[in-house]
Structure formats: C-alpha cells, structure tokens
Amino acid sequence: MDDYKKLMDDLPNKIVQQLGLVVDIDLHEKESRHYIEVTVPQSTVPISYHGIYHYRSGSTKQELKGTALHNWLLKKSGRSWEDIPVPGATADDLDIDTIQSFLKKAISKDRIPASAAEEDIMLLMKRLNLLTKDGELTHAAILLFGKRPYALSPTTSFKIGRFGKSSSDLLFQDIIETNLLTMIEKIMDKLKDRYLIRPISYKGLERMEPLEYPEPALREAILNSIIHKDHSSTWIFLRVYDDRLHLWNPGILPEELTVEELKQEHSSYPRNRNIAGVFFKAGYVEAWGRGTNDIIKACKEAGLPEPLIEENQGGLSIVFLKDIYTAEYLRKLDINERQIKAVLYIKEYGKVTNASYQEINNTGKTLATEELSDLVNKGLIQQSGTKGRGSRYELVRKI
The missing domain is CATH 1.10.10.10 (Winged helix-like DNA-binding domain superfamily/Winged helix DNA-binding domain)
Incomplete structure (x- = not known):
C-alpha cells in the first residue's frame, strides 16, 4: 500500500464527514508491508450512512426502516413503544370495571397488597409502571385498561377469520376491539361460540365435550401473542381452517431466543415488560418462560401433533394441527x-x-x-x- 500516508490523512476526515464519528487511525508494519488499523469507539447514538440506518444480526447486515427503525431508535434511547406517553389521556380514559377486575385477581393471587384496592387510580398506574416521570399515562396503560384502546391505534384489535380450503377463501370474520386485559376472555368466548366445535365422547357414563383443540394450549398461545406483540405494528391474525388453526402476531423473537430454544427450558424475555408485568400480577401468566412447553405438552396429551412454530413475515407463527394422519x-x-x-x-x-x-x-x-x-x-x-x-x-x- 504505497499511498498509506495519504490514507492516514484522508480516512479520519472522510469518516467524520460521512458518519460523524471520530476514530483512531494507526499505521503498522509487518514483513515490510504497511497496514492501517481503524479503531471505532462504541457509539451511544444511532449512526446513519447516507441517511440509512443499518444493524448487524449474526453475520449479516440488515437495513433498518419503518417500524423496525422506530423501535430500534426507541430501544437505543432506553424506551419502548409501550413507554411512550399518550398526550391528554386522563383517568377518565380508563375503564373502571377492568381496573376492579384486575385488582380482584391480583389481590387473590397475593401479587399486590389488598390496600391497593383503596388507592387512587393514578397512584395504581404509577405502581404498575404505567406513568411517565411527568405523570402521563403511557401506551401500555391505555392498551391494558383503556375504554377505547383502538383509538390509540386500530391495530390493537384482534382479528379472527374462518377460512375454507385456502387463505383466499374467507368465509366470515370477527374483530375483537377491547383492552388487553379483557381481550383473552372475549376471544375464547368467540372461538367457542362461532369457530370451534366440541366433539362428543364418553368416558364410562360421563359425557365429554372438550374443544377440538386443547383449551389451555389455545389460551396460552393467544395470551403470548397479546403480551409479546409488537403493538406498534399490525394486527394479530387468528385463521381457523377445517384441519388447522393458525395464529400469527407481529414481532420476531428477542435476540436471546431461537424457535428451538422456545421448546426447551428457557428464560422469559418479554418485549413489553410493563404489559407482561400486569398480566403476571393478574395471574394470567407465570414469569418462568414455560408457556411454549405447556402448549406442546397439552397438544400431545390431547393426541394432537406438536404445533408448528416458526418466525415469518416479521412475526411469530404457531399452527395447531387437528389431524395426525397426514x-x-x-x-x-x-x-x-x-x-x-x-x-x-x-x-x-x-x-x-x-x-x-x-x-x-x-x-x-x-x-x-x-x-x-x-x-x-x-x-x-x-x-x-x-x-x-x-x-x-x-x-x-x-x-
């Protein structure tokens, strides 16, 4: 490299101009050959190149744009979408019945003190980490307890569709529009009422009418989709077919987990910490990362195949199969x-x-x-x- 001296002068200036970074440039010599070492310090702010942000995932470089860029910038600032304040929101925007139901469940589980039932609503929100430092209600507060959370974002609702032979053959559909804490029961009621059947069998003289898919597994999967959803993205979709049930929610797995690790003993890495914390206090979930294992176990005990779990289209997909004879x-x-x-x-x-x-x-x-x-x-x-x-x-x- 004959022009190393010129590079020693040009590189620092070009890097500052293009990236805004101040780097260390060192010249080294080995076996009569010169080479340049560029030391780049870790940045506390995002760095763009020609207005485009990139990040490295494993051995590949990914371009950040749209929702992914927004969430990444929030993460770099130490926040997430659930932490953003809702301008002008007050206690009047919260549903009292949902709050009372939550308090009853959380107190019975001994996960909050009984005295919480007598507290001011905004103080309760503060204890649940649902207020900003300036006392504003966050996205998470409105999603969990709001009277009209879909006004914050229409994609907070949950879509269910009944399909024929293919995904293009939509027979009928429902949209569940409610806050997150009442959503699971409304979804399960709608599935039982309109989408799933209860095959009748007998155990001795006892009449058995379980759902065609194990209810605990369905409930756990739907809860996971609500809690771990990227709420800044699109809807959760639940597609019901003759031979399968397909649940998809936006938001890929955290970096700490793979699909295969989900099926083993693993820790919990919630995307929405505060939303997950409220569901835990209400007794809907445990903080042990056992949800996926419980889903697989319930399906096997019901004589069904292990659900198919994979990441696709920027989200997590789980397919419950009705038929083991394929x-x-x-x-x-x-x-x-x-x-x-x-x-x-x-x-x-x-x-x-x-x-x-x-x-x-x-x-x-x-x-x-x-x-x-x-x-x-x-x-x-x-x-x-x-x-x-x-x-x-x-x-x-x-x-």
Whole structure:
C-alpha cells in the first residue's frame, strides 16, 4: 500500500464527514508491508450512512426502516413503544370495571397488597409502571385498561377469520376491539361460540365435550401473542381452517431466543415488560418462560401433533394441527413408507385388513402382521372385529 500516508490523512476526515464519528487511525508494519488499523469507539447514538440506518444480526447486515427503525431508535434511547406517553389521556380514559377486575385477581393471587384496592387510580398506574416521570399515562396503560384502546391505534384489535380450503377463501370474520386485559376472555368466548366445535365422547357414563383443540394450549398461545406483540405494528391474525388453526402476531423473537430454544427450558424475555408485568400480577401468566412447553405438552396429551412454530413475515407463527394422519406428520414418526401408505389408506377408506395391507404394499403376510402390530403399539391405529381373517384396523383418533 504505497499511498498509506495519504490514507492516514484522508480516512479520519472522510469518516467524520460521512458518519460523524471520530476514530483512531494507526499505521503498522509487518514483513515490510504497511497496514492501517481503524479503531471505532462504541457509539451511544444511532449512526446513519447516507441517511440509512443499518444493524448487524449474526453475520449479516440488515437495513433498518419503518417500524423496525422506530423501535430500534426507541430501544437505543432506553424506551419502548409501550413507554411512550399518550398526550391528554386522563383517568377518565380508563375503564373502571377492568381496573376492579384486575385488582380482584391480583389481590387473590397475593401479587399486590389488598390496600391497593383503596388507592387512587393514578397512584395504581404509577405502581404498575404505567406513568411517565411527568405523570402521563403511557401506551401500555391505555392498551391494558383503556375504554377505547383502538383509538390509540386500530391495530390493537384482534382479528379472527374462518377460512375454507385456502387463505383466499374467507368465509366470515370477527374483530375483537377491547383492552388487553379483557381481550383473552372475549376471544375464547368467540372461538367457542362461532369457530370451534366440541366433539362428543364418553368416558364410562360421563359425557365429554372438550374443544377440538386443547383449551389451555389455545389460551396460552393467544395470551403470548397479546403480551409479546409488537403493538406498534399490525394486527394479530387468528385463521381457523377445517384441519388447522393458525395464529400469527407481529414481532420476531428477542435476540436471546431461537424457535428451538422456545421448546426447551428457557428464560422469559418479554418485549413489553410493563404489559407482561400486569398480566403476571393478574395471574394470567407465570414469569418462568414455560408457556411454549405447556402448549406442546397439552397438544400431545390431547393426541394432537406438536404445533408448528416458526418466525415469518416479521412475526411469530404457531399452527395447531387437528389431524395426525397426514403424510407430512407421519414421516416425522418412526414408521416406514408402507406403514404411512396403510394409515392414509385407512383414513380414506375407513379400515384396512391384513390382506389389503399386503395388496397395497405388495408384501407378504408375516411382514404385514409385524408392521400392523407396530402401528397398533405406536398408538396410531387399533384392531377391531374378530381375530384372524375378520380382523380389521381403524384409526385411533377419528377425523
């Protein structure tokens, strides 16, 4: 590098002009070759290049814009969207019934003192970290307790839709417009009333009518979507299909967590600390990061597949599957293609016999018997009818 002396003069000026940063430039020599070391100090303010902000995620550089830039700038200033004051908001904008319901729950859980029920509303908001230093109600306060939180942002509401075969086939929909603390019950009531069925079965003489998806798992997933949502972004969407239920909320996982780590023992990293804190005090959630594990456990105990969880389109998606008898799901199990073919045959025709197993798989009786027995032992199918030639196999879980 023959022009290193010129670079030593030019680099500091160019960096100051383009980035506003003062850096240290040092010249080094190794094996008769010169090289320049540029030391960039950590900045306490965001740095833009030609008016564009960037950040590094792992080994890639991402451009920050729109909502992501707004939230990043807030984070750099030590705040989040939930902490922003709502100009002109007063105690009159808060719903008394919601506050009383919260106090009753929180006191019964012993998470706030009984004396809180006698306190001034604004003092309660202060104790819940829902006031700014200047005594203004924050976004979180209006979202949690407000009479009309959708006036703050229309996307604070929750959208539910019933679809046909595809996402373009919307049959009907509902929008839940209420504050966050009453939202979960209104959503669950609407799902039970209009969207989900209760298959009837019997345990002895007892009539059983559980929801087609385990209610604790649904409730936990919906609570998580409300609490961890990026409330400065779009709506939460709950799409109900014949064979699945798809919940999506805006806001990717925190840097400390991956989707796989969600399924293991992990700590809690709430996006909205104050909103999460109020839900905790009301007894809706625990602060142990066990929600995802509880969802998976409830689905498995109900005989359903593990929900599909992934990050997409800037948010977190969870899909509850009603049917364990799909080729995609069966291939995740410890069974072979002949067994998968037989299970799908039963799904279509209602039953399979040893003879028909042999026919559809072009195999012998001994192997057919072994593989059918294996499917029985794995809890996928059950044997019915008489033993021997009259024996047939059906699905354990009715579709």
